[in-house]
Amino acid sequence: MNHLLDLDTYPIDRPDSPEYAALVASCKARLAADGMFDLPGFMRADVTQAAADATKPAMATASFRHARKHNIYFRDTVEGLSEDHPALAQVETVNHTLTADQLAGNPVIDLYDWPPFATFLAATMSKDTLYRMDDPMARVNVQASRAGEALNWHFDRSEFTTTILLQSPEQGGELEYRSDLRSAEDPNYDGVAALLRGEDPEVKKVKLHPGALNVFRGINTLHRVVQVQGPTERIVAIFAFFDRPGVIMTAKEQTGFYGRAVAA
Numbered sequence: 034m035n036h037l038l039d040l041d042t043y044p045i046d047r048p049d050s051p052e053y054a055a056l057v058a059s060c061k062a063r064l065a066a067d068g069m070f071d072l073p074g075f076m077r078a079d080v081t082q083a084a085a086d087a088t089k090p091a092m093a094t095a096s097f098r099h100a101r102k103h104n105i106y107f108r109d110t111v112e113g114l115s116e117d118h119p120a121l122a123q124v125e126t127v128n129h130t131l132t133a134d135q136l137a138g139n140p141v142i143d144l145y146d147w148p149p150f151a152t153f154l155a156a157t158m159s160k161d162t163l164y165r166m167d168d169p170m171a172r173v174n175v176q177a178s179r180a181g182e183a184l185n186w187h188f189d190r191s192e193f194t195t196t197i198l199l200q201s202p203e204q205g206g207e208l209e210y211r212s213d214l215r216s217a218e219d220p221n222y223d224g225v226a227a228l229l230r231g232e233d234p235e236v237k238k239v240k241l242h243p244g245a246l247n248v249f250r251g252i253n254t255l256h257r258v259v260q261v262q263g264p265t266e267r268i269v270a271i272f273a274f275f276d277r278p279g280v281i282m283t284a285k286e287q288t289g290f291y292g293r294a295v296a297a
Contacts, residue, residue: 034147037080037140043072043246045153053153060157060248068212069249070157073242076140076197081244084140085199085268088131088175092268096129096177097292105187105225105255107289119226124185124257129177132170132291141197141270145173151274157248158193163274167297168281171273171290175199178206178267183260186229188215189251195272196248198241203263207240210249210256228255 034046044052063070076084104111104121114121136142144150145165155163166172178184183205211228212235215221227233238259241247249256261267273280284294 034144034149036077037144038076039074043075046149048149048152048156057153057156061159064157064248064250067237068254069210069239069247071239071241071248072246074244075246076144076244078244080140081197081199084270085243087139088136088177088199088268091131091135092129092175092177092266095135096131097290098127098129099290099292100127101125103185103187105229107187114222118222119229120222122226122229124229126185126187127178127182128184129179130291131175133173134169134295136173136175139175141173141175141199141272144197145272154193154195154248154274160276163276164278164280166273166275166280167278168273168287169295169297170287171282173273174271176269176271178202178258178261180261180263184258186255186257188253188255191273191275192250192252193274194249194251194254194256195246195274197246197270197272198243198268199270200266200268201241201243202261202265202267205259205262206267207238207259208247208256209236209238209259210254211236212250212254214255215253225255 034040040046043056044050047053060070102123102125104123111121133142151163151165211233214224214228228236281297287294
């Protein structure tokens with residue numbers, strides 16, 4: 034994998050080395066302090082560009098255009114909330130998605146299927162093991178956002194979100210996020226409503242660079258991608274890992290996110 038990744042700077046293939054231990058410790062500390070860490074240049078620049086370029090023909094002709102209004106939970110109702118509660122305010126998302134079964138031969142699939150990648154991520158998250166998804170579409174996605182488009186505010190399904198930006202736009206496309214806005218014990222609906230009104234001073238914005246590995250606590254971190262401006266698409270690879278085996282989407286979920294359903 035050294036031809037794909039900068040394993041000199043990020044020795045995730047050497048889990049018994051002191052350099053690996055130092056890297057994991059740094060990532061843990063940044064997750065604890067900021068709810069996020071990123072590793073610039075994790076994927077080599079030429080590979081990153083090749084991965085982006087490889088998606089473009091299918092992105093132009095076969096991607097699913099995900100355009101819909103939704104609340105941040107992607108659910109019609111939330112127990113305990115009235116339909117007019119401000120935490121259920123509607124936002125609009127528009128992006129274009131290729132699924133794992135459309136990415137054969139792309140370096141992002143090689144990385145996802147390489148066991149040391151999951152082992153390293155598990156270590157940074159203080160987990161014994163992380164498992165790849167069994168879902169043939171959701172395991173790895175590549176999403177593109179074009180001029181005027183954005184991935185709007187939402188919580189993720191998985192505890193942690195793992196991405197690599199493959200191509201950045203001329204303007205926009207930054208990641209905005211609010212760490213630890215909710216917890217398993219406290220959904221913090223009033224805090225969610227305040228953020229959606231633009232009243233949360235703890236919202237942060239980060240501009241990611243192509244090739245950087247980015248990890249954040251997606252399940253409790255409300256986040257969005259700022260609207261893209263200019264002719265160059267924002268292209269990002271999204272990797273799905275869970276702390277239990279056998280995770281797949283339902284056919285309804287697959288259809289909602291990808292426009293079709295495929296059995297595992």
